[in-house]
Amino acid sequence: MGASSGKIEKGARMKDEQSPGSFLSTQCCVVGGGPAGMMAGFLLARVGVDVAVLEKHEDFFRDFRGDTIHPSTLELFGELGLLDDFLKLPHMEARELDGFLGQEKVTVADFSRLPTRCKFIAFMPQWDFLNFLAERGGRLPAFRLLLGAEATDLIIEDGVVKGVSARTKDGSLQIRAALTIGADGRHSPMRDKAGFTPRNLGAPMGVLWFLISRRRDDPDNPAGRFEPGRFLVAINRSDYWQCGYLIPKGGFDAVKHKGLSDFRADLAKLAPFLADRVAELRDWEQIRLLTVAVDRLPQWSRPGLLCIGDAAHAMSPIGGVGVNLAVQDAVAAANILGDALRRGAPAAKLLQSVQRRREFPVKATQAVQLFIQNRFITGVLAGASPKRLPTPLVLLRKFPFLQRLAARFIGLGLRPEHVRVA
Numbered sequence: 001m002g003a004s005s006g007k008i009e010k011g012a013r014m015k016d017e018q019s020p021g022s023f024l025s026t027q028c029c030v031v032g033g034g035p036a037g038m039m040a041g042f043l044l045a046r047v048g049v050d051v052a053v054l055e056k057h058e059d060f061f062r063d064f065r066g067d068t069i070h071p072s073t074l075e076l077f078g079e080l081g082l083l084d085d086f087l088k089l090p091h092m093e094a095r096e097l098d099g100f101l102g103q104e105k106v107t108v109a110d111f112s113r114l115p116t117r118c119k120f121i122a123f124m125p126q127w128d129f130l131n132f133l134a135e136r137g138g139r140l141p142a143f144r145l146l147l148g149a150e151a152t153d154l155i156i157e158d159g160v161v162k163g164v165s166a167r168t169k170d171g172s173l174q175i176r177a178a179l180t181i182g183a184d185g186r187h188s189p190m191r192d193k194a195g196f197t198p199r200n201l202g203a204p205m206g207v208l209w210f211l212i213s214r215r216r217d218d219p220d221n222p223a224g225r226f227e228p229g230r231f232l233v234a235i236n237r238s239d240y241w242q243c244g245y246l247i248p249k250g251g252f253d254a255v256k257h258k259g260l261s262d263f264r265a266d267l268a269k270l271a272p273f274l275a276d277r278v279a280e281l282r283d284w285e286q287i288r289l290l291t292v293a294v295d296r297l298p299q300w301s302r303p304g305l306l307c308i309g310d311a312a313h314a315m316s317p318i319g320g321v322g323v324n325l326a327v328q329d330a331v332a333a334a335n336i337l338g339d340a341l342r343r344g345a346p347a348a349k350l351l352q353s354v355q356r357r358r359e360f361p362v363k364a365t366q367a368v369q370l371f372i373q374n375r376f377i378t379g380v381l382a383g384a385s386p387k388r389l390p391t392p393l394v395l396l397r398k399f400p401f402l403q404r405l406a407a408r409f410i411g412l413g414l415r416p417e418h419v420r421v422a
Contacts, residue, residue: 022173026052026144027341029163029177031151031190033060035126036309036326037183038133043334043419045143046080049341052175053143054166056150060127060134067123067235067242068320071111071411073327074118079419083117086132091124092236096403097410098223099393103272106393108224109410110403121411123222123235126323149173154180154193154305160345161194161304178345180305181333183326186293188311194302198295201366203316204378206252208245210287212267212277214238225270229383232270241274243267244290244317248381252289260284292316294366294373300359301351308333308354313362316369318377319410325362331417332357338420361414368409 030041033055041053069091077083097109111119137143151164155174163176182190191198214236225232231246245267247255255263260281268275281287293314300312309326333354340346376390389397396402 022171024052024173024175026050026175026177028052028179028181029054029175030181030183031164032182032184032188032309032311033057033130033134033145033147034183034185034309034326035066035129035323036311036330037181038130038137039327039330040181040183040308040333041143041145042133042137042140043330044338044341045137045140047334047338047342047420048142049338050142051144052177053137053145054149054151054164054175055145055147058148060130062127066320066323067126067237068323069122069124069129070321070324070413071114071116071118071120072413072416073324074122075116075416076327076331076419078117082132082136087118087122089124089128089132090238091122091128092238093120093122094220094222094236095120096221097121097406098219098221100223100225101389101393102227104389106389106397107400107403108393108396109406110400111407111411113404114407114411116412121222121320123237151175151184151190154190156304159303161302164190178304179337179341179351182305182307182311183309183330184311186295186310186314188307190305191297191307191311194305194307196297196299196302196307198297198314201294201296201370202374203292203294204249204373205246205292205381206249207290207292207317208247208252208255208287209290210243210245210281211237212241212243212274212280214240218273226380227270228380230266230270231377231380232267234271234274246377246381248378249292251381256284290317294370296362296366300355301348303348303351304345306333306337306351306354308358312355312358313366315362315366316373318369318372319365321365321410321413324413325365328361328413328415328417329354329358331419335417335420358415364414 027050030037030053041051045051077086096107099106099108149166149168151166153165154161155163161180166173222235233244235242264278267278294316296313300307308329315322337346
């Protein structure tokens with residue numbers, strides 16, 4: 001059965017076409033409906049490649065996922081002619097990122113002079129971002145999204161990946177494809193089935209995520225607030241703050257042992273404007289631990305399979321760049337592979353060229369993240385940070401052009417991709 005036109009199938013139901021043991025044939029099977037997978041599927045379908053995107057959940061509604069849409073990604077929507085409609089979705093805009101030592105403020109990044117249409121970071125729930133791509137993809141004849149379809153194994157014949165086996169509510173499904181793209185996240189089953197092992201680069205911290213209500217007279221810009229032993233990131237989400245409290249890796253039990261009252265007191269000390277609201281945290285069930293991972297695959301592909309996004313390289317939350325690196329991977333993959341996919345299976349060397357294109361910005365960004373983690377954040381969390389601004393923040397305050405350089409690194413990245421004209 002060939003991939004049909006522009007369909008979004010909840011529960012992967014294909015009416016009487018699908019029964020246990022049925023199969024689907026398509027030019028490209030994308031495993032994972034996150035930012036990398038949805039963007040890759042949309043862009044490939046846009047140039048006429050038959051695509052089936054598999055998402056194991058039945059919708060995109062998930063808490064505490066990457067919600068930062070950087071100027072580089074907004075620029076892509078501009079190139080696609082979708083920016084105006086995209087920005088009609090509810091979002092907040094940040095034109096600066098600030099840092100605080102106690103009450104001493106420093107602007108870390110100033111996006112106002114970026115050479116882009118949008119000189120800001122947009123904070124938007126990831127489900128809105130993904131639903132937008134799903135809706136626009138659904139208008140394309142070559143696009144099919146299968147919701148509630150979980151890829152369970154690779155189909156490998158003579159050493160070549162020929163597609164995936166999947167599980168749906170209606171039974172098993174085999175998807176045969178000239179190319180399978182593994183975009184199924186940092187714990188990628190497809191990566192494991194391919195025999196790929198990521199190189200762990202180390203991450204000495206975890207993040208406690210929680211929400212606190214926001215008032216109109218609160219600050220506007222996202223900010224990192226730190227002092228010896230404590231580090232809080234607060235993101236303005238209009239009517240609430242999405243907060244990340246950094247802890248040493250494996251340190252959640254120690255935080256809980258001290259008690260919720262001590263935790264609330266630490267938050268009030270770091271962000272005094274929240275002091276009258278920290279009591280909204282009534283139990284630990286409201287606080288979620290996210291384990292930080294920084295890793296990278298030495299090899300992103302094998303014949304018939306390409307890994308992108310977090311499946312190829314998990315990023316630190318520093319700078320909030322993970323979503324945007326994943327989107328850049330998807331753009332590069334579509335640019336490099338689109339023509340070949342219309343003709344058949346891309347050669348192994350062509351798949352390798354996607355890694356060659358994207359590996360430098362990934363490695364360089366991870367190197368900067370690890371430097372900040374190891375030279376700054378680790379010291380703060382250990383209580384060893386001096387009670388004065390660290391030298392990098394002093395330089396940022398003294399030389400505003402450094403704020404613009406930081407904005408380019410965070411907002412655009414080291415090798416921003418551009419959409420090829422269809």
